[in-house]
Structure formats: C-alpha cells, structure tokens
Amino acid sequence: MDVPYAVYLHIPFCRHRCAYCDFNTYAGQEDSLSSYVQALCNEIQAVGAGVSLPVRVGSIFFGGGTPSLLTSAHFRDIFQSLYRAFEILPDAEISMEANPGTVTLAALEQLRALGMNRLSFGVQSANPNELRLLERIHDYSDVVNAVLWARRAGFDNLNLDLMYGLPEQTLADWQKTVNLVTGLDPQHFSAYALTLEHGTPFGRWASRGLMPTPDPDLAAEMAEWVRDFWAEQGYEHYEISNWAKINDGFKMQNEKFDSSFRIYYSAFVCRHNLQYWRNLPYFGLGAGAHGYAGGVRYSNVLRIKTYIERVRAGGAAVRWPLTAAAVNQIPIHRETEMDETMMTGLRLVQEGVADAAFTARFGVSLREMYGREIDELLGFGLVEWKTSGDSGVLRLTRRGWLLGNQVFMRFLRGY
Ligand code: SF4
Incomplete structure (x- = not known):
C-alpha cells in the first residue's frame, strides 16, 4: 500500500510536571530549548538525507511535553527543516499539542501563518479542584481564551483532551465538565480514563493509601454516558477514546470518503493518529520519541542533553530511518505486524x-x-x-x- 508517512516530533519540556504524568518530559530545562530545536532540525535532515527518493508526508504532529513552549522562531526553523527533508503533501494535517496556560493570540497567529492547521488543547477538566489535584498550570478561563484565540487566529480544527475517573470525581462532576467544554463547540474530543502510573506521584500516593484510587465501575459509567451524550451532540465515536464532529446541520460537508480504507469519516478525525491505529509507518523524532518505519520499531534516547549530544556527534550510519539518537530497535516480522494490525485496528x-x-x-x-x-x-x-x-x-x-x-x-x- 503506497501510503504517505507520518512524522511525530517530541518536545519534552513542561513548565511543571503534573502529578499523574509519566511522559518523557522535564521541567526547569528551558535553557536547552534552542539547542534542542537545533538538534531536532539536524535529526529531521538526517532522516531526509537517508533515502534517495523524496519521502511523502501526510501528517506532522508536535507532541510532548508542551510544544507551545517553543517560540515562533523555533517553529520556523523546524518547518524549514521538514520542508527541506520531506515532500509534505499540500493537504497534510499539521497538529500541535498545547497547554491552554501557555498560548497567546499572537503566538497562535504566527503558528497558523507557518502552516499549522490543527490544535489539541490539554483541558482535562473544567473543575478547579480537579485541575488543582492534577497540578495543571491552567484554569478553565485559560481554556475559553485559548479556544477563542485559536479561532481568531484561523484554526478551524480543534481538539480538546479530557480525563475522567479522577479520584473523588462524581458522575455529576464529569457531566458538568463535558457540558461546559461541549459548549465551546470544538471539532474533536479525546477522553481518557485516568490510570495511576507506577513512578508518578499519583502512583506513589495511591499505593501508600494517601489518595483514593479511581473506581473502575464509575469510570465505565462515565464512558458510557459521554458516548451517548456526544452522539446526541453530533460527534462520531470513531476510536475507543476519540470523537469527531460529523453533524451540525451540514453533515455531508463534514464527511470525507477515505478511498484506501473505503470508509466515510468525519473531516475532523485525527489523521495522524489514524496512521498509528492502521499500523502504518511514522517517523519518531526528538528525545524519547518512538517510530515505526523501514520494518523496525525504534525509540530515541530519553534525556534532553544526551539527545542533543548524540545528534551533534552524529556517528556511523545506522539503519534508515534510525539516527544517532536511537537507542532501541526491534525488527517487526510479518506475524508481529499482523498481530499489531489487529490490536490497533480494533x-x-x-x-x-x-x-x-x-x-x-x-x-x-x-x-x-x-x-x-x-x-x-x-x-x-x-x-x-x-x-x-x-x-x-x-x-x-x-x-x-x-x-x-x-x-x-x-x-x-x-x-
Ligand atoms: S503538561 Fe502534559 S506532558 Fe507536561 S507534565 Fe503535564 S500532563 Fe505531562
């Protein structure tokens, strides 16, 4: 199947580490931002230079971490590297995760002008107590402003990320959050049940009995309720944790036919994530990023400074598309690829x-x-x-x- 590649770029910087988070991200290392971006540009170029034919790219995703901590000059350098290294398709989806507490209208306008066309805001909750418990740096008024500014800057494809099954959260609390955020009329929602990850403060507090563990039956009730609620509001449930707007009075304008998979989809499904769920190839760039391409699953070194040093040092050519930053690789044989296609496709x-x-x-x-x-x-x-x-x-x-x-x-x- 001749499908374009997807590109994932990991930005492992956060202002503060939230208590539940187990992503590869670091607070207090912003002094490395510029050298990190330089290393990322070099890594992009190394992947692009590793093949003779132009590599077509259908989606780009800036994840983290908090990509919205980068300046527009950083983004400009990264975009230049991407366009030099790859053939970015004219209709490519280019997304960024953003913390609602870190965006401004001016920054969003600059990003839109550079070609970013989808934003994913980490909202998690509209409830001040829940946001405090999660140690998020934003409050709900930041979310409302971020959505308004994004629209004013010309973004018409917005995702809001939510979490449910939080300690002491009731069904009524969850319904209130969902009602509020649905009123913001985004094109897409992701909703994930909280998991207590080993090694996070939440994991430690729960194991010592200092925090109530979430009730799985209540979390299931919340999932069932939101599925029915968003269906009534015109959102298609297309992946276990993801919904895309399909019907707000002009249904057919919001639907697109995907000829490779012979299915109609909302125009607002996350095309980048579809690539993962269909078990199709993507490059993972940046510290701790994971990739799957050239028949190999691979991951890069976790720490920011080591990543920068490794990319700077370059070194012996490794198997394409791995770069000097890669520290793990697993060849994916046909049977494993079939199993993974089942697990992600279902x-x-x-x-x-x-x-x-x-x-x-x-x-x-x-x-x-x-x-x-x-x-x-x-x-x-x-x-x-x-x-x-x-x-x-x-x-x-x-x-x-x-x-x-x-x-x-x-x-x-x-x-
Ligand atoms: S902002 Fe996101 S990536 Fe950063 S610590 Fe919080 S949950 Fe983790």
Whole structure:
C-alpha cells in the first residue's frame, strides 16, 4: 500500500510536571530549548538525507511535553527543516499539542501563518479542584481564551483532551465538565480514563493509601454516558477514546470518503493518529520519541542533553530511518505486524479491521490467521462482523468498547 508517512516530533519540556504524568518530559530545562530545536532540525535532515527518493508526508504532529513552549522562531526553523527533508503533501494535517496556560493570540497567529492547521488543547477538566489535584498550570478561563484565540487566529480544527475517573470525581462532576467544554463547540474530543502510573506521584500516593484510587465501575459509567451524550451532540465515536464532529446541520460537508480504507469519516478525525491505529509507518523524532518505519520499531534516547549530544556527534550510519539518537530497535516480522494490525485496528470502533484490506496486505484472511481467537471473542460478545461493500469487517461491539484490553490481549501472541 503506497501510503504517505507520518512524522511525530517530541518536545519534552513542561513548565511543571503534573502529578499523574509519566511522559518523557522535564521541567526547569528551558535553557536547552534552542539547542534542542537545533538538534531536532539536524535529526529531521538526517532522516531526509537517508533515502534517495523524496519521502511523502501526510501528517506532522508536535507532541510532548508542551510544544507551545517553543517560540515562533523555533517553529520556523523546524518547518524549514521538514520542508527541506520531506515532500509534505499540500493537504497534510499539521497538529500541535498545547497547554491552554501557555498560548497567546499572537503566538497562535504566527503558528497558523507557518502552516499549522490543527490544535489539541490539554483541558482535562473544567473543575478547579480537579485541575488543582492534577497540578495543571491552567484554569478553565485559560481554556475559553485559548479556544477563542485559536479561532481568531484561523484554526478551524480543534481538539480538546479530557480525563475522567479522577479520584473523588462524581458522575455529576464529569457531566458538568463535558457540558461546559461541549459548549465551546470544538471539532474533536479525546477522553481518557485516568490510570495511576507506577513512578508518578499519583502512583506513589495511591499505593501508600494517601489518595483514593479511581473506581473502575464509575469510570465505565462515565464512558458510557459521554458516548451517548456526544452522539446526541453530533460527534462520531470513531476510536475507543476519540470523537469527531460529523453533524451540525451540514453533515455531508463534514464527511470525507477515505478511498484506501473505503470508509466515510468525519473531516475532523485525527489523521495522524489514524496512521498509528492502521499500523502504518511514522517517523519518531526528538528525545524519547518512538517510530515505526523501514520494518523496525525504534525509540530515541530519553534525556534532553544526551539527545542533543548524540545528534551533534552524529556517528556511523545506522539503519534508515534510525539516527544517532536511537537507542532501541526491534525488527517487526510479518506475524508481529499482523498481530499489531489487529490490536490497533480494533481500536477503530467503526472501521475495525476489514478482511479485504487485511488479505491484500498480508496474503492471508482474518479467518485463516485468527479463526480461533475470533470465534472465542464472538462467543463473549466482544466483537462482531459487519458487512461493508464486498468485505467483512471485524470490529468491537458496544460491550467490547469497554473491555477492549481483553480483546487486544488475544492478539499478543508474538510478545
Ligand atoms: S503538561 Fe502534559 S506532558 Fe507536561 S507534565 Fe503535564 S500532563 Fe505531562
């Protein structure tokens, strides 16, 4: 399948580390920002120079960390490197994660002028007590301003990230947050249940009994409620934790036909993340970034200073598209690629995994490869077959949406 690549750029700087966060990000290292951006530009160029043919890129995602801590001069340098190294498609989705407490109208206008066309704001909650508990640096008025400024700057594709299942959060608290943020009318929502990660302050407090652990049944109730609520509000639930606007009185204008996967989608699905869920290749650039390309999954060194040093030193050519920053690589053989295609593809609750697309990609049908696993999951009522065009599509049932991990682990054979 001739699909364009996706590019993920990791910006591992934050003003403050939130108590629940286990991402590779650092507070108090902003003095390294400029040398980090220089190293990132060099890494982009190293990947671009590693192949003779131009590499087509359909999406770029600045994640973190807090990419909105970069200046517009930093972004200009990165964009120049990207356009020099790759063939960026004219309709490429170019997204940035932003902390609502770190944006200004002027900065957003400059980003829009550079070609950024999608913003993802880490809102998490509209409740001041919950934001304080999460140790977020913003309050809800920052969110309202950020959305207004983004629109004024010309962004018409906004995502708001939310969290539920927080300690002591009630269903009514969650409903209040969702009602408020839905009133901001974004094109997309992501909503994730809080997980207490080992090694974070939340993880330590919960294990010592200093913080109540979230109630999984209540979190499931919150997930069920928001799914129905956003459906009523015209958002399509297309991935376990993601919704895109599809219907606000001009449905067809908001839908696009994806010819490779023969499915209609809201124009506002996150195309970059679709690349992950369809198990298609992406470059991971920056400290701690993960990539999957050239038949290899790989990851870069975590620490900012080591990343800068390694990229600066360059060194012996490694397998494309890995650079001197890479510290781990795992070759992905055909069977593992099939398993991963099942695990990530089934997250797409509408698209699922189409038998025709799977057979075209791997030369073997879903039934031939996973007949036993599929029968078992059908028996539990966790997956179902639906017909789309001339192909059978395997996808999660409503019950499967909530118990996704029990489905995905059936395909973990090669791990
Ligand atoms: S702003 Fe985001 S990336 Fe930074 S510490 Fe908080 S949750 Fe983690």
